[in-house]
Amino acid sequence: MKIPMAMTIAMLAGGFGTAAQAAGNIQAGKAKSAACTACHGKQGISSNPDYPNIAGQTAPYLAKSLREFRSGLRKDPSTDMNRIAAGLSDADIADLSAYYASLRR
Numbered sequence: 001m002k003i004p005m006a007m008t009i010a011m012l013a014g015g016f017g018t019a020a021q022a023a024g025n026i027q028a029g030k031a032k033s034a035a036c037t038a039c040h041g042k043q044g045i046s047s048n049p050d051y052p053n054i055a056g057q058t059a060p061y062l063a064k065s066l067r068e069f070r071s072g073l074r075k076d077p078s079t080d081m082n083r084i085a086a087g088l089s090d091a092d093i094a095d096l097s098a099y100y101a102s103l104r105r
Contacts, residue, residue, distance in 0.1 A: 024059060024091075029099025032092055035084055036100075044103045056105035062097035 036054075040046050044055025054062060068074035069085035070093070076082050088096070 024063075024094030024096070024098030026095075026098045026102050028091075029095035029097070032096055033099060036096065039080065044100045045105070053105065054100045055103035057100060059094075059097040059101035062100055063093050066093045066096065 036044075039048070039051040040054050045053045065074065066085050066088060069076060069081045070088055072082060074081075085093075
């Protein structure tokens with residue numbers, strides 16, 4: 001089966017656009033991280049064993065987790081993550097994910 005050149009270009013362009021959007025801005029993520037620090041610590045390292053360390057996790061993993069909390073696909077027993085993630089835009093998720101991925105574990 002041959003794929004027309006225009007369709008191939010459209011598929012590639014769509015893929016690159018998604019990757020660029022997912023990159024996120026580290027400084028913007030740092031500015032948006034205030035709500036995260038209460039549970040996950042100032043540098044993404046929690047002092048409470050009930051909350052996971054998120055510093056140094058990969059950006060795709062963090063973004064996927066936040067999108068799942070936002071949609072309700074993933075549930076937090078305390079409901080804090082679902083409530084907080086519900087207010088995040090795609091750009092917020094990309095920025096926060098980039099910021100926490102940039103931190104050392």
